[in-house]
Structure formats: C-alpha cells, structure tokens
Amino acid sequence: MRSVRVRVPASSANLGPGFDTLGLALGLHDEVEATAAADGLVVEVTGEGAGQVPCDESHLVVRAMLATWNVLGGRPPGLRLRCRNAVPHSRGLGSSAAAAVAGAVAAAALAGRDIEAERDPLLQLTAGLEGHADNAAASLLGGLVVAWEESGNTARHFNAVRLDAHPGIAPVALIAKAESSTAMTRGLLPAHVPLADAAFTGSRTALAVLAFTARPELLMPATEDRLHQSYRRPAYPESADLVDALRHHGVPAAISGAGPTVLALTRDGRLPDGLDLRGFTPCPLHVDADGAHVETG
Incomplete structure (x- = not known):
C-alpha cells in the first residue's frame, strides 16, 4: 500500500488591487495523507470542516484527485484519505484552493509522478477547479505569485510566476x-x-x-x-x-x-x-x- 503525505499552505489573494492576479502563501496548513487501497473509498476529516464537508467522491480533495488521475493516469483501485484541516473555510484564506492543490499533488505523487515536472498540469487542474489561479498558484508554488490567464480557441490556460516575498513583511x-x-x-x-x-x-x-x-x-x-x-x-x-x-x-x-x-x-x-x-x-x-x-x- 503506497502512501503520500501532502502539506499545503493557505493563501491570501488580491492583496488589495491585484484582483484574481496576486496571491500570497501563508504559514497555515492543511495536511492530507492518501493511501492506495485494494478497493473502496474512505475519507476522514478532522479540524476545519469536520462534520460539515462530504466524505465521499464529492469531497473537493477527492474530486481534485480524480481529475488529476484522468489527466495523468495511475488511479489506484481504492483510496484511504485522511484530511487534517487548519485553513478556515469560507473566510477568504483559500481553503478550497488548498484542498484542490492537496488532492492534485497527492494524486500525482501516488501515481509516481515527479511533482516539480508536473507543475503546469497541476496548476491547470487546480486553477480550473477554482476558475482563477491566484490562490491555487500560491498554495502550489509558495511565496508571492503573479497569475494570469490566456484564453484560446479551445481552452483556458492559466499561468503563474512565483516571486520571493520581502523578509521584512x-x-x-x-x-x-x-x-x-x-x-x-x-x-x-x-x-x-x-x-x-x-x-x-x-x-x-x-x-x-x-x-x-x-x-x-x-x-x-x-x-x-x-x-x-x-x-x-x-x-x-x-x-x-x-x-x-x-x-x-x-x-x-x-x-x-x-x-x-x-x-x-x-x-x-x-x-x-x-x-x-x-x-x-x-x-x-x-x-x-x-x-x-x-x-x-
């Protein structure tokens, strides 16, 4: 049984004028432990959202994992998932983006993928679930991010650049x-x-x-x-x-x-x-x- 543990930061988006463009990763983290299993799905949630979020395939972490396996392959026959949430929900600290990033990264890791090499598809998947890339990019990349979107004839494409925030902040x-x-x-x-x-x-x-x-x-x-x-x-x-x-x-x-x-x-x-x-x-x-x-x- 292969297991991975993923730690993902909260984020603050916009930062005033940078609507859907600027994001800052913050030192408050959700943790996900995902284990491949022979069959079935078991989801355990502690901390923020416990008893409120679903514990089936509609759980956002699971949805992000399924979307990632649809793109990258490697889906196991079953899954055991433990979510320890510290990022408050519905407060403006990127909880949904953190969940999406945690799920996508965990799925890629379970599939044996190099996370660094898969940064772009992971950004496309997580920003696509969010509809914009500022929070997702900050949780995925850390630091300060500048995000933007390109709209082509067939699909949206999300981009982000990570920058080091000044240590005096x-x-x-x-x-x-x-x-x-x-x-x-x-x-x-x-x-x-x-x-x-x-x-x-x-x-x-x-x-x-x-x-x-x-x-x-x-x-x-x-x-x-x-x-x-x-x-x-x-x-x-x-x-x-x-x-x-x-x-x-x-x-x-x-x-x-x-x-x-x-x-x-x-x-x-x-x-x-x-x-x-x-x-x-x-x-x-x-x-x-x-x-x-x-x-x-």
Whole structure:
C-alpha cells in the first residue's frame, strides 16, 4: 500500500488591487495523507470542516484527485484519505484552493509522478477547479505569485510566476468569525468600472509587485484598490471598517481574497493598540516560501 503525505499552505489573494492576479502563501496548513487501497473509498476529516464537508467522491480533495488521475493516469483501485484541516473555510484564506492543490499533488505523487515536472498540469487542474489561479498558484508554488490567464480557441490556460516575498513583511490574518461566499461577493461587482479607477488599480497592482518583493515601505499605497473592495463593503462592513482602521494607524491592510478575513501587513507581527477586534481573531503568520510539500512512505 503506497502512501503520500501532502502539506499545503493557505493563501491570501488580491492583496488589495491585484484582483484574481496576486496571491500570497501563508504559514497555515492543511495536511492530507492518501493511501492506495485494494478497493473502496474512505475519507476522514478532522479540524476545519469536520462534520460539515462530504466524505465521499464529492469531497473537493477527492474530486481534485480524480481529475488529476484522468489527466495523468495511475488511479489506484481504492483510496484511504485522511484530511487534517487548519485553513478556515469560507473566510477568504483559500481553503478550497488548498484542498484542490492537496488532492492534485497527492494524486500525482501516488501515481509516481515527479511533482516539480508536473507543475503546469497541476496548476491547470487546480486553477480550473477554482476558475482563477491566484490562490491555487500560491498554495502550489509558495511565496508571492503573479497569475494570469490566456484564453484560446479551445481552452483556458492559466499561468503563474512565483516571486520571493520581502523578509521584512510579517502578515497577520485577522480571521473573521463570520463566513462569506465567493460567489456572493463576486455578484456585488459591477460589469464596468470607470476608466480612472481601472488605471488607478493597474498602477497599484504594478507597485504591489515591487512593494511585496523589494520595497515594503511602499505597501501602503501599493495595497490601495478601487476595483472590488468598495463594491463588496456591504457584504462585510465590519471587515471594511477594520481595514480602514488599520490603514489609519499606518498598517497596510486589505480584505483577504473574497473576505471577510482581513490581512494586515506588519513589520513585526504586532498590531496597533485601540483596534476594535470584536468578531476577529488575530493570527500572526509567516509567508510560506515552499508551497505544496510531499512526503512518500
């Protein structure tokens, strides 16, 4: 019976202006242990989502594994799966992307594939399940990622480049107790935005790449956004207020992904005094530089 263990980081997407483009891997991890078996499927889940997520073929990790075997081959006759989840669900920390990456990487490893050599098909599979590549690329590759999509005549193709985040950035995730739906918050976005807002956000996205990698003193202007956060404010006003409060105190901050978690980009993992943190749990994290990690046994 061949087994693999996969450790996958959470992620924060958008980072202010980089809608569906920028992602940051964070030091909070889901772990999956997958064992090939003679027959059947057994799924065990502990931690986040236990008792709530399905334990059959509709489980996202299993779905990602099946999709990967459909492409790469090597599906075993049966599977035993243990999921130990630490990434909160529906909070804007890339839990679904982490699950998809964990499943895809575990399936490739069980099939005897070289994970490094299969990075592109794994990105296509996981980003395809997500519909965009920012979270999936960050969980797969680690560090800071810049993701984009090419649309051809027959299929979408996802791309991502990994960059090293500046060591002087100490993220703090202010994890909201409330949940949020990505589909719902996307529904709040307008079909068109003013040209001035698009230009503003484009300039800040370019600046963010510089700020996150080399010039963290520029993170305050680099995390400004006019493309999506203001439109989503009605979905999580407390989160939006906390972003405003952090920025008022000189801490660069943005909504993490689709929210409602807030990402504060501190220098030392400390938050200013006087913040109203009711409904939020501060969680100092490091930037995960490694992405998905595999052990076989």
